Amino acid sequence: MSATVKLIGFFDxxxxxxxEVALRLKGVPYELILEEDLHNKSELLLKxxxxxxxxxxxxxxxxxxxxxxxxxEYVDEAFDGPPLLPVDPYGRAMAxxxxxxxxxxxxxxxxxxLWTEGxxxxxxxxxxxxxxxxxxxxxxKGRKRFFGGDxxxxxxxxxxxxxxxxxxxxxxxxxxxxTEEEYPDxxxxxxxxxxxxxxxxxxxxxxxxxxxxxxxxDFFVATAKAIMAPN
Amino acid sequence: xSPPVKLIGAFGxxxxxxxEAALRLKGVPYELILEDLENKSELLLKxxxxxxxxxxxxxxxxxxxxxxxxxEYIDETFDGPPLLPADPYDRSMAxxxxxxxxxxxxxPFMLSMWSEGETQKESMKESKxxxxxxxxxxxKRKKRFFGGDxxxxxxxxxxxxxxxxxxxQESAGVSLASGEEFPALxxxxxxxxxxxxxxxxxxxxxxxxxxxxxNIDKYRLMVKAPPx
Numbered sequence: 001m002s003a004t005v006k007l008i009g010f011f012d013x014x015x016x017x018x019x020e021v022a023l024r025l026k027g028v029p030y031e032l033i034l035e036e037d038l039h040n041k042s043e044l045l046l047k048x049x050x051x052x053x054x055x056x057x058x059x060x061x062x063x064x065x066x067x068x069x070x071x072x073e074y075v076d077e078a079f080d081g082p083p084l085l086p087v088d089p090y091g092r093a094m095a096x097x098x099x100x101x102x103x104x105x106x107x108x109x110x111x112x113x114l115w116t117e118g119x120x121x122x123x124x125x126x127x128x129x130x131x132x133x134x135x136x137x138x139x140x141k142g143r144k145r146f147f148g149g150d151x152x153x154x155x156x157x158x159x160x161x162x163x164x165x166x167x168x169x170x171x172x173x174x175x176x177x178x179t180e181e182e183y184p185d186x187x188x189x190x191x192x193x194x195x196x197x198x199x200x201x202x203x204x205x206x207x208x209x210x211x212x213x214x215x216x217x218d219f220f221v222a223t224a225k226a227i228m229a230p231n
Numbered sequence: 232x233s234p235p236v237k238l239i240g241a242f243g244x245x246x247x248x249x250x251e252a253a254l255r256l257k258g259v260p261y262e263l264i265l266e267d268l269e270n271k272s273e274l275l276l277k278x279x280x281x282x283x284x285x286x287x288x289x290x291x292x293x294x295x296x297x298x299x300x301x302x303e304y305i306d307e308t309f310d311g312p313p314l315l316p317a318d319p320y321d322r323s324m325a326x327x328x329x330x331x332x333x334x335x336x337x338x339p340f341m342l343s344m345w346s347e348g349e350t351q352k353e354s355m356k357e358s359k360x361x362x363x364x365x366x367x368x369x370x371k372r373k374k375r376f377f378g379g380d381x382x383x384x385x386x387x388x389x390x391x392x393x394x395x396x397x398x399x400q401e402s403a404g405v406s407l408a409s410g411e412e413f414p415a416l417x418x419x420x421x422x423x424x425x426x427x428x429x430x431x432x433x434x435x436x437x438x439x440x441x442x443x444x445x446n447i448d449k450y451r452l453m454v455k456a457p458p459x
Binding site for chain 1: 281282293295296297299300301303304307308319320322323326327330331335364455456
């Protein structure tokens with residue numbers, strides 16, 4: 001019998017969502033341990049992820065796995081169920097490339113496009129919009145329902161932030177990055193993703209997200225300033 | 232018969248070395264196309280329009296970018312000794328530590344080498360902590376390499392530490408660790424860089440040192456700028 005699976009997460013984290021939805025897609029029962037306050041992290045989290053001190057952390061028996069994309073691949077390889085990554089090596093390489101593109105190339109301009117101002121903000125808005133166009137291109141002009149094809153897969157899960165969190169951030173920041181006119185395929189995909197039966201179960205409530213992010217707006221602006229400061 | 236393999240690379244790049252090492256360990260013949268990174272070719276810009284960086288693997292009509300993505304592609308596509316371990320947990324550990332090297336180690340290391348004052352001091356402290364984590368991982372495994380008895384994915388991912396670390400420290404006149412510190416990593420670096428498959432695709436040390444010395448002002452300027 002397989003060892004117990006626990007997932008340390010936080011309600012507003014798209015990274016924790018990635019891990020949860022992977023477990024659900026594979027049909028793996030798990031216990032969700034929610035951190036209450038990421039400014040006051042639990043002993044369990046700090047002990048399980050001493051290097052990054054971040055969620056999600058997957059606990060599988062006596063194994064600990066950190067980093068959401070690493071967790072995705074672990075869940076795909078350790079458990080039976082529909083594959084999350086494509087079967088062929090090139091498809092897998094592409095999925096991994098685009099997931100890395102999102103985390104490494106998109107997160108910063110996305111964040112800074114929301115919380116900076118003036119000329120700098122214009123630059124980041126331009127950059128993230130170009131990046132999102134590139135991502136949208138992977139949907140092959142609407143010929144694919146999901147990045148994974150007919151079913152939600154690794155890259156869909158990796159892109160979850162742009163499906164569900166992006167519109168909330170846009171509202172809090174008063175910045176519009178994605179419109180249906182400019183990104184018809186991406187918007188259609190976002191709706192498909194967020195309404196998928198499995199995904200739906202572990203998406204945080206939109207109103208709660210909005211309230212939570214609105215309350216933290218000043219903090220977000222401060223983080224943007226810190227990123228912009230010279231070394 | 233497998234379509235031809237070409238690798239777009241550049242002298243001195245540890246990321247390119249990663250891809251070359253993987254191809255050699257798998258016994259895959261390839262053509263190396265060397266770029267002048269100050270004057271990037273049409274081929275590179277067309278093959279990697281998003282990042283415009285090396286390495287780029289061209290396998291028939293397929294293009295794969297990003298060194299760690301290339302490593303896994305090579306491992307999954309070609310026969311030969313596996314680069315990643317078989318067990319899912321061991322695989323996740325290899326991926327985690329490779330990611331750690333690229334995302335947690337790179338910046339503090341560069342700041343240790345090319346910044347000054349408080350920033351440099353703090354970065355050196357952080358770099359040493361990072362090395363200590365990796366030293367611990369090596370000791371835990373009780374084997375010659377991160378990958379076990381033979382070189383694997385994480386050894387290749389960590390190549391910067393095996394070879395480039397020493398050269399860059401020498402070029403900058405900055406020493407991160409004394410001779411006694413991190414004995415496991417030192418021994419591992421020796422083993423890695425003297426491996427028969429790895430040696431041929433390591434850049435010449437003198438040439439590499441000259442390269443880093445010649446460009447030091449550029450690097451010092453580069454680390455001053457905010458990341459965005």
